[in-house]
Amino acid sequence: MILDFKTTGQELSEEISEDALLGGRVRLRQPKQGYRAAIDPVFLAAAVPAKAGEIVLDAGSGAGAAALSLAVRMEGVRVTGIELNAATAGLARENADLNGLAGRLEFIHGDILSPPRSLRPGSFDHVMVNPPHMTESSGHPPTDAARARAHVEGDAVLSHWLGFCLKMVRAKGSITVIHRTDRLDEVLAGLGRGAGDIAVFPLWPKGGVASKRVIVRARKGVKTPMRLLSGLVLHLPDGSYTPQAAAVLAGGGMEF
Numbered sequence: 456m457i458l459d460f461k462t463t464g465q466e467l468s469e470e471i472s473e474d475a476l477l478g479g480r481v482r483l484r485q486p487k488q489g490y491r492a493a494i495d496p497v498f499l500a501a502a503v504p505a506k507a508g509e510i511v512l513d514a515g516s517g518a519g520a521a522a523l524s525l526a527v528r529m530e531g532v533r534v535t536g537i538e539l540n541a542a543t544a545g546l547a548r549e550n551a552d553l554n555g556l557a558g559r560l561e562f563i564h565g566d567i568l569s570p571p572r573s574l575r576p577g578s579f580d581h582v583m584v585n586p587p588h589m590t591e592s593s594g595h596p597p598t599d600a601a602r603a604r605a606h607v608e609g610d611a612v613l614s615h616w617l618g619f620c621l622k623m624v625r626a627k628g629s630i631t632v633i634h635r636t637d638r639l640d641e642v643l644a645g646l647g648r649g650a651g652d653i654a655v656f657p658l659w660p661k662g663g664v665a666s667k668r669v670i671v672r673a674r675k676g677v678k679t680p681m682r683l684l685s686g687l688v689l690h691l692p693d694g695s696y697t698p699q700a701a702a703v704l705a706g707g708g709m710e711f
Contacts, residue, residue, distance in 0.1 A: 471546075476520060477706040480527050482553050484546060485518040492520035494689075494704060495668065498658065499585050499633040500524035501709045502670045507531025509580035512623050514616060515539070516562055519547035521583060526556050528706050535579075536562040537570065567619040568611050574623060582624045583631045586616040588638070613638065617645030626676045636666045643681075646671065652679035654711045657686035672711055684711065 474483045476497055485491055500521045505511050508531055513522045516536025526534055538544040544564040551560040565571045589607045611619075613634075620630045630650060634642050636657065646653055650673035657666035666686065687709070689700045696704065703709060 476524055477527055477704070480706055481520075481523045482550070483518060483520055483523065484550055484553065485520075486543075486546075490517065492517065495585055495633050496521035497524050497704055498668075498670060498709070499583050499631060500528065501703045501707065502633075502656065502672060502711065503581050503583050503631045504629055504672075504711070505529050505532045505581050509533075510535065510578070512537070512574070512579040512582045512620075514567060514582060514584040514620055514623075515586055516544070516547055517585075518543055519550045519560065519562060521585060522547070522560055522562075523550060523554055523556065524706075525583070526559050527554070528708065531559075533559045534561070535574070536560070537565045537567060537574065538562060539564075539566055566611075568615060570619070570623075576622045577625050579623050579628060580625060581629045581631065582620040584616055584620055585633050586611075586613060588635045613641050614645050617642065618648070621646070621649040621675060624675050627674055629672055629674050631670065631672045633668060633670050636669045639669055639671070642669075642671050646673045650675050651677040651681075653681040654684055655681065656684045656709070656711060659686055659688045661690045661692065662688050670709075 470486055471484050472487050474485065476483055483492060503511060503525055511525060511532060511534045513534055513536040516522055516538045519536060522534040522536050526532055536547055538547060541564045544562045547562040551557045563571060587608045591608055624630055630646060632642055652674040654672045656670040658668040659666050687699055688697050691697055
């Protein structure tokens with residue numbers, strides 16, 4: 456399997472498991488309860504067009520799954536993450552050390568609604584974000600409090616997340632978002648306030664099945680028209696990953 460989730464060591468606390476991403480190239484320690492990274496952060500990182508020497512901001516970085524995936528896939532890229540939960544930000548720093556990436560990854564405890572001064576607007580070549588996907592009024596929010604904090608919007612709603620991304624990225628830099636397809640209209644509206652060259656990349660669960668996730672990439676201050684791409688089918692009829700999806704989950708990039 457590409458994502459091999461299992462507890463791997465007695466040195467871990469009872470609350471933390473150590474899991475593998477990118478076919479074992481990334482070791483990820485994360486809480487056993489609450490939000491647990493699956494494939495979304497891997498696909499998000501694979502869609503960021505970063506090059507060696509560039510700086511990426513991971514907005515709402517969690518335990519660092521997207522940042523680690525990007526740094527391992529693209530050598531020479533530096534990533535700064537901002538995370539609201541102090542303990543989770545600390546776990547992300549531990550994951551950077553665990554993977555020998557502390558020199559290229561930095562995780563800051565902070566709030567996107569009042570970001571620390573160390574995050575200078577317009578100073579990042581790229582910004583990636585996997586924001587909470589559910590509104591506060593969603594009908595079936597997670598019952599686990601930690602999971603709910605990760606999945607349900609709080610004081611920062613989708614428009615705040617997108618506005619923060621636009622503020623932090625440099626002119627002509629990219630913003631990459633993964634979100635629910637049924638909120639695509641909100642994503643497009645938010646990015647359209649300051650970005651263009653918008654590319655919409657659906658993720659199809661199986662052939663002939665409606666998309667539930669979509670990746671959207673845009674560039675700040677660019678007026679190129681929007682493109683709707685064919686996207687990627689994730690699973691074969693038997694439930695296994697398609698060769699294209701498996702290649703991304705093993706550390707490959709995605710062409711937009």
